[in-house]
Amino acid sequence: MLIDNPFPVTRYASPSLFCDREQELAILTGALRNGRHILLYSPRRFGKTGLIHHTFNTLAKDRGTRTVFADIYAARDVHDFNTILVNAVHAALNPTVKQFLRNAGEWFGALRPTVSFDELSGKPRIGLERAEISREAATTTEIFRILNEQDRTIYLAIDEFQQVAQFANVRMDALLRSELQRSPRVHCIFSGSQRHLLLEMFTDVSSPLYHSADQLSLGRIERDTYSRFAVRVMKRHGRDLALDDARFCYDWCNGHTYHVQVLFNRLFGDARPLSRDTIVQVMLGIVREQDAMMATLRSTLPGNQWDLYAAIAREGPVDTPTAGAFMRKHGLSSSAAVVQAMKALLDKELVYVSGHLEDSGKPVYETYDPFLRNWFRHR
Numbered sequence: 527m528l529i530d531n532p533f534p535v536t537r538y539a540s541p542s543l544f545c546d547r548e549q550e551l552a553i554l555t556g557a558l559r560n561g562r563h564i565l566l567y568s569p570r571r572f573g574k575t576g577l578i579h580h581t582f583n584t585l586a587k588d589r590g591t592r593t594v595f596a597d598i599y600a601a602r603d604v605h606d607f608n609t610i611l612v613n614a615v616h617a618a619l620n621p622t623v624k625q626f627l628r629n630a631g632e633w634f635g636a637l638r639p640t641v642s643f644d645e646l647s648g649k650p651r652i653g654l655e656r657a658e659i660s661r662e663a664a665t666t667t668e669i670f671r672i673l674n675e676q677d678r679t680i681y682l683a684i685d686e687f688q689q690v691a692q693f694a695n696v697r698m699d700a701l702l703r704s705e706l707q708r709s710p711r712v713h714c715i716f717s718g719s720q721r722h723l724l725l726e727m728f729t730d731v732s733s734p735l736y737h738s739a740d741q742l743s744l745g746r747i748e749r750d751t752y753s754r755f756a757v758r759v760m761k762r763h764g765r766d767l768a769l770d771d772a773r774f775c776y777d778w779c780n781g782h783t784y785h786v787q788v789l790f791n792r793l794f795g796d797a798r799p800l801s802r803d804t805i806v807q808v809m810l811g812i813v814r815e816q817d818a819m820m821a822t823l824r825s826t827l828p829g830n831q832w833d834l835y836a837a838i839a840r841e842g843p844v845d846t847p848t849a850g851a852f853m854r855k856h857g858l859s860s861s862a863a864v865v866q867a868m869k870a871l872l873d874k875e876l877v878y879v880s881g882h883l884e885d886s887g888k889p890v891y892e893t894y895d896p897f898l899r900n901w902f903r904h905r
Contacts, residue, residue: 538579568744571784599686746781
């Protein structure tokens with residue numbers, strides 16, 4: 527694969543362009559190779575999806591295996607889930623149109639699918655008719671039947687798994703538990719970003735998925751590890767980036783994997799020498815690009831939510847948003863209003879709990895998007 531920019535931001539490219547995560551890779555491959563499911567969670571944009579593809583790239587070298595990746599972020603119900611999953615299974619097991627046509631009748635006949643062809647790629651896409659809940663559950667069973675009939679081990683990743691908690695009229699976690707118990711050669715990565723929903727599904731004793739998977743929390747890549755990686759990759763492609771400047775980039779992005787990668791991508795694409803002045807100019811260009819998004823956000827958020835969001839962005843990690851000094855400094859009206867606004871910002875995934883204080887256990891709040899945080903600091 528030809529890579530014009532060695533800091534890809536839209537897809538997994540190759541092991542040589544993937545930074546670190548060696549310990550996490552060992553944990554994921556160790557669980558799957560030994561027949562255990564695993565739950566992978568972190569805030570958004572920390573690199574979960576890239577790590578899954580990196581893991582699958584490693585596992586694909588094992589004989590008698592196949593990897594299936596299903597991103598269910600867009601799934602609103604079990605029908606959407608089935609449609610996404612069946613297309614993921616088809617893409618993994620039928621990589622060519624010829625294979626699809628050979629297997630379609632045998633594998634998918636019971637699902638009564640509709641088949642269309644992508645106008646750009648020419649690849650077939652499977653559609654499923656909506657049905658009653660009992661029939662949708664039977665469709666899920668049929669998809670797992672297809673997986674179980676393969677003469678190989680299947681590694682299945684379900685990304686944004688917290689979506690299943692929102693499905694109406696069906697306990698998707700219970701349905702999947704039943705299917706996985708009947709599928710000894712299907713081993714899963716359950717991945718997502720809404721920690722409280724995911725942990726509730728896997729640690730609540732009343733949940734069907736209770737203790738059914740190992741757990742792995744994905745944090746930031748260590749500062750010097752990422753910085754030295756960026757310097758090496760730049761040098762390999764004829765660009766000089768000072769280590770202190772790479773650290774400066776990491777800190778400006780608060781170590782968020784996606785945003786650090788975007789910044790290095792922009793810097794590599796800039797023809798100028800990578801001096802500190804060039805880096806700052808690129809950063810300010812990114813900040814200016816947030817203007818339209820921030821205008822939309824400002825018009826849609828109620829005043830108390832906007833004020834609290836701005837306060838956390840300007841202040842950095844905040845552990846006591848209802849403290850009098852913090853509220854006076856940022857013009858926040860009352861403790862009750864702050865508590866209400868914080869809940870809304872957490873629900874909207876504009877703010878997240880990045881950790882807890884060791885002494886008191888109080889949650890520490892941060893804004894999700896470092897670029898939006900820097901907008902408040904530089905505009």
